[in-house]
Amino acid sequence: MVxxxxxxxxxxxxxxxxxxxxxxxxxxxxxxxxxxxxxxxSEKMKIWRGSNKKGTS
Numbered sequence: 001m002v003x004x005x006x007x008x009x010x011x012x013x014x015x016x017x018x019x020x021x022x023x024x025x026x027x028x029x030x031x032x033x034x035x036x037x038x039x040x041x042s043e044k045m046k047i048w049r050g051s052n053k054k055g056t057s
Contacts, residue, residue, distance in 0.1 A: 002014060007030070023048055024048075
């Protein structure tokens with residue numbers, strides 16, 4: 001299990017998070033070109049909520 005993820009866009013701690021929170025954190029530090037695709041995939045997996053979209057676009 002990975003506790004921390006670091007990219008050029010930031011760092012997040014994934015420990016003790018619900019699935020949608022993990023998705024939100026990972027998307028928030030993903031390369032900009034991939035964020036919308038990650039959101040769409042998370043929606044298909046039913047772990048993303050419409051309210052999560054704030055702050056990731």
